[in-house]
Amino acid sequence: MNYKLTIIFFLKVLHLSMGIDYDGWLNIKMEHSLNCENGKYCNRGTISIKSIRTGTSVIDQITFGRTHIDELKELAEMDGFYSIRTICTSADNKETEFLSSVKAQDFLNSGLSDVISAWVLPSGAVMAINFQVDNSSQALVLGSNNYKIHSNFYLRYVEQAPVPDTASYIQKLEREREAREKGELKDNRSFLAKYWMYIVPIAIFVMISGATNPEQAPQGAR
Structure with missing residues (x-):
């Protein structure tokens, strides 16, 4: 067992839990603008967070096919953006919608790898969700029928400034x-x-x- 990694993980969880006043589950529905037959956005997957304090998450996403890749390549040729819409649902049944986008060419160059960050207040309210391309990944190798999306999710704590009395x-x-x-x-x-x-x-x-x-x-x- 790697005790060093265990200690680092414990400290991160402790720091997050000390800053959060509220705990509960959070569900993030992800939609994107690729290969959508009806409407501008269609399903890409979900991110489920069982506890906001610990930040433990489960990501379930679709697999890209050739049609997705062809549309991405068309956007890249026009220097266009790959758009993502996220809909957050919390334990108090509040829904919040966020929009984000990355360059289509950058997404292809990263091998369909991105970093998803959710910014949460101490009250548990989600203030923003943004997508970034993972520049450390390798470019996508074409020629397959199925392409897996590689995502890393981070729950980030936002400290509120003191309010004057x-x-x-x-x-x-x-x-x-x-x-x-x-x-x-x-x-x-x-x-x-x-x-x-x-x-x-x-x-x-x-x-x-x-x-x-x-x-x-x-x-x-x-």
Whole structure:
């Protein structure tokens, strides 16, 4: 048993689970724009995630035939895109749709290998799903009747930025204003801190006056 790999996997799972407030299943239906008889998109496969915390997934995809490859080659000749639509369904029965695309030529050059990433908030809501070509794969070898899609799926955690407590800050300002009006709030600032806005203009005026009207040097005795 490779203990090093086990420890790395445990740490990744721990990091993800600490950032996720919600756990539940997630199903991602994948559709693409190749060899579709009716409509623009047709079935490509599914990704099933049993637990958002662990990110464990099962990918089930169709096998490409010669018709799929021919359409990809036609798109590649036109410098076109291979489009994918994903429909996410979560445990709370919410459906979210995302669109993504990659260059058809790049997809062929990768040997039908892509990387699928789902970006999830701590609440469990899916914010985005995108497809990228796996550039480390080898080009597709033509001449077969069946071509398998090679996909790697990653569930990525999105950290939310802290939200400022605007309501509490406004209430604090209101309390300070009411206290000043009632005379309950004492101003313990120094003299300079209280009246600097009056002192600074006067000091600048004096400096400017001294620079424009220098005293003439006394004349020497004759």
